[in-house]
Every structure is written in C-alpha cells, then in structure tokens.
Amino acid sequence: MERVERHVCHDGYQEVWKHASPTLQCEMRFGIYLPSAALRGQPCPVLYWLSGLTCTEQNFITKSGAQRYAAEHGLIVVAPDTSPRGDEVADDPSYDVGKGAGFYVNATRQPWATHYRMYDYVVDELPALIEAQFPVTQARAISGHSMGGHGALTVALRNPARYRSVSAFSPIVAPSQVPWGEKAFTAYLGDDRQAWKDYDAVELVKAAAERLPLRIDQGGSDEFLDKQLKPELLRAACDAAGHPLELNLRSGYDHSYYFIASFIGEHISYHARALR
Template sequence: MERIEHRASSGGWQDVYRHRSGVLGCDMTVGVYLPPQAGRGPCPVLYWLSGLTCNEQNFITKAGAQRYAAEHGIILVAPDTSPRGDDVADDAAYDLGKGAGFYVNATREPWAKHYRMYDYVVDELPAWVEANLPATDARAVSGHSMGGHGALVIALRNPGRYRSVSAFSPIVAPSQVPWGAKAFDAYLGDDREAWKQYDAVELVKGARETLPLLVDQGDADEFLAEQLRPDLLRAACEATGHPLQLRMQPGYDHSYYFIASFIGEHVAHHARALKQTS
C-alpha cells in the first residue's frame, strides 16, 4: 500500500493509493476521500464505480462529491475500472479491455487471467479498505454508465452487503445492448445464460432483497436509446414489485456535468441508509 496523492479538500483529504491486487494480478490505484470526521473515528463508505475509459481520477476530479461526503461524514472510495499493466490483455477499442472491465469475472482467454473486477470490488477492495483505513463495514455503492451497471449488479447479487445503491445513466440490460453484448461475448463467451448474472434487469426478477434502486438518467443522453434503456429496468421492477426511483432529468447528457448536478442528492440518499443502525 502506497499513498501517491494527498490533497486537502473540504476539510478532509483526497488521497490516491496504489496497492497490489492478488485477485487481478496487478497493481491497482484507488481514490480515497477521507472526510474530517475520519480523524475522530471510523466512518461508513460509499464505493463509486466509474464508466468506460475512466480511471480513479475522473470521479475524484470532476464530480465535486467531496464537499457532500464531508457534510455527511462518509468515506468515498473510487477504484480504477480495470486491471492495468503491460502484461494485461487489451483491445484497441475503447469499450473492451483496459478501462472497460465491466465489473465481471472473465472466463475466456486472454481476459480470464486478470479481468476479475467483480471479485475485486465485492471482496478484495472492501477488505483492503476496512483493514487499512478508518472505515466501518457499513457500505453503499454507486456508479455511472458501465459503473452504474456494476453498482446495480453488485448490490442485487449481494443481499445484506450494502445499505444502499444508486446509479447515474446505468447500462441496465447489458445482455440486450451493443456495449454489453460485445463485452460479455469477449469476457464470458456466447452462453447467454452466463450473461444473466451480470444483468440488472435479469437479476431484479429473482432478487432476494428489495433494496430500493435510485437511478438518475438524463433525457438528452446521447446513449439513452441504444445503450442504456432504463425503460427495461422500469418494466422489470414494475413486474416484480422491486422498489425503483427512476428520475428522468430533462436536458442532461451523459457527462460529469450531469453527475456533478445531482451527486449531492445521491450522497444524501446513501448517508440516510448508512447512518441507520443495523
């Protein structure tokens, strides 16, 4: 564990750490915001999963979430979006390979050796956080686009592990859209039954916990109709009675301007859940 950035922010500290991941077989960088309350004792944690082409820097430099985390006393943890390194498989396309891990455990070569982002986010990263930082085991998860997909899937597959979940512009049905189909075919093969374990629309149908889903989606998002399809998540939740708050935000696109406009409401949403006693 090595701290490679340390910057004052909203009364706390925005750090970036590098640590060795045994799950991914490479070094990983993780953005960590420690609110001022962390100097007095352990705080709950909101995990943020970023989207295609991103690393840990996008969220910590563009979202403006630190001021809200400081207000509510929440640690923000923002990992990179894929394994990295010269020996890690890659693809020339932006939507496959490095920066495009899709938060799955790959089973096909050449991806299977390193691309195990699901296990990394669910198990290894929280264990590292809770062992090395002033963090409690009260967890929430959120994300954007590919990371919104990851947040929904991880929360739905792990009942009781997260107090709350939210997403901005998530890929809710990756099995049914080009981004997801391309990645799943490469990482998981052509068995579409295997794809369902990483598809929020499919997981809602058999969810063992009715954790409410908060989703913000801009109605001017350039990827809305082809790649994101929130209508499919709404239909699945209505069919099963799963609680969903889908907020279509007029005029907003897919950018971090959108995230920065509503991140305060999302942090407050998670704060309410994280501060509840078990």
C-alpha cells in the first residue's frame, strides 16, 4: 500500500491510497476518511460508499461533504474506485461498460472475467485490507449512488450478517429490467438471465431470508427515474415479501451530487445509529 493523498478535513484526514489487488489483478485506489478518534488510535466503525457510472474514488470524497458528518459521528468512510484500472484491463468505448462501470459484479465472460470482479473486491478483499491496516471495529455499513446504490443493495442483501445497515441514493434497483443493467449484465455475465438475479435487488428481496432494512432516497426530478431507476419495482417487491423499506421521494432533486450533498448527513446519522 502507498498513500498518495492526505488532506486535513474536519480535524481528521481525508486520504487516498493505492494498492495491488490480487482479486482484480491490477492496481486500485480507495479514499478513506479518518476522523480524529481514529487518529488517536480509537477503533471506529466503517461506512463503505460505492460510487456510480464514470466515477472514481474522487467524486464522493470531493463533492458529497460527507467528512463533516463522519467527523461528528466518529465514522471511518471508505470509498473505492468503481472498476479495475490499468492499460491491461479490458475497456469499452461506451461509458456504461468497462472502466468506470464495474457494476459490482463478478464477470464470467471474457475479456471481462480476468479483472472485473468488483463484487469480491468490495465484499472480501477491501474490508480485509481496511481491517488489517486501520483502527476499525467489525461494525460495517454500506451505501452508494446510482450504479453504486445497486451495488450497496445487492451486496447487503446477499451478505446481511456483514453489515449493520444499508442505504442508497438513486439506485438501479432492477438492473435486469432496465437498459443500463441489461447492457452491462449481457457483457459481463452473458445471456443467462438466471445468473443476473444474483445482482438484482428486486430479485434478491424476493428470496431474502433476513430482513435488513433498506433506506433509499430518490430525486423526484431525476432524469433517469422512469427509464433506468424504477424504484416502484423495489417497493412492490418489498411489499410482497414483507421486507422493510424506507423510500423517500425528494421533490425537485435530480441525479447529481447536489442531491447527495443535501441528504448525506441524514444517511450518515442513520448508519451511525446502527453502528453503535
């Protein structure tokens, strides 16, 4: 590991680290916010944040304003990149497949399968690295935006014992039924739609054995709401399965980080209560 950035922020440090990832077979970066308690060596709970299409580890740490609230609650916040990176990593000319668009799946089709294993990276490798290198407790939460909201929901639904709480902004809740997901899943997983269900929150809710509550904030003026996001599909699935869901439709807000910055404090407070 090598630290490549450090900035004092709300009496803590916002850092960026790079490391060799055996899971993704490339060099990866992640942002980590360390509140003052962590700098004193006090173990802190961790909130993992998964970003959306075209993002890197930088978008959330520079635009969300999350550090202020993480400092107040004594949370470490970890924000990884959204895909494998490097000249040897397969890519696509479009923005919604390839670099910046890992979709938090384990790809099974070439040329993607060699490097695109973001699900294993988020669930196993990255937490193990964080827990070995930083003063953290075993209490974890997960959140994300858009493609990252999809990732947060599917990771938490498949691993409810690993996370105390989950939330999402503007998530792709049913990737098997919308253009973004259909394109990415066909590329990474092939044409077998049965395999897609492992990475689809609507499908996972139907079979969930545990009832980890889901919290979602969705902008009412989001330009992707009707075609790509379709939160009503998750509401219907949760109602049918009796799965707890808090779905907040925020009038006037769009898909941008202005929306995230407006409500990230509420989300971090939500996770802080669960992580105590």
